[in-house]
Amino acid sequence: MEYLLFAIFLAACFAAGSTGGLFPPGAWYRALSKPRWTPPDWAFPVTWTVLYLCMATAGTRAAVADDNAIAMALWSLQIALNGLWTPVFFGLKRIKLGFVVLAALWLSVAVTMLALWQVDSMAGALFAPYLLWVTIAGALNGAVWRLNPEAAAAKGDTPTA
């Protein structure tokens, strides 16, 4: 059963991550001023693949443990938030709203890590790299906001028009 569980959690991760392929960084992002420490584009899918394997492993370990109800609910919450950032940032080009989404994701990942830790310390530890990466992503989004005040003030795309 653990392989099946792992496959389902991994599918949930890649469903959220598919937004990265659907809304890739384009000319708009390349033209923005970015801090010197910005990771190269290729680092994002590579890092996310490793993180998704960790997240699915953590979900699997917690799912078969006792007293896991809160941890399982939080795992669902963080994956629902995980897929939001890319459509908001690269799709709508809304830099400030992207930062708000990342702040919500960061909070949900931190609380999920604590809840997982209570259920299974290894599951909690497997969320630590994820929290670190979302921290870096949040710092990058914040720096892009600061370095590009005009782009951040623009409403971005209005795909409804």
Place this chain on the structure above:
Amino acid sequence: MEYLLFAIFLAACFAAGSTGGLFPPGAWYRALSKPRWTPPDWAFPVTWTVLYLCMATAGTRAAVADDNAIAMALWSLQIALNGLWTPVFFGLKRIKLGFVVLAALWLSVAVTMLALWQVDSMAGALFAPYLLWVTIAGALNGAVWRLNPEAAAAKGDTPTA
């Protein structure tokens, strides 16, 4: 604890549902030919709000039951897929890919309903209206595809450019 669980599952639902507010139907959608039975725009957020309450209740009931690992993993998978359709359809204006996303969502909701049913029959029953609505949404997406072959063949928006 059940109120906290319910609040977390409901937050996950509204995180996925927030894409409906971020990528609302606009002039492009209004201009498409639609079948006569297309629900009015206002029906979508109203229906989704009711469905989210049902889905969060089902998640809460299953989370506190025994032998719920597969059901909890599947609940995560369906919510990760739930937030994908709106950015693909209204954001990217990709009608065919939207249909593919709905097909994947339909399958995940059906399997989740069966897994929930095994854990708690009421939890499974609470997913039935959700499956019905995704069936209607899939039929609508399919009809829009059939009625608008040129819009469906177009690549849609390329927000990367």
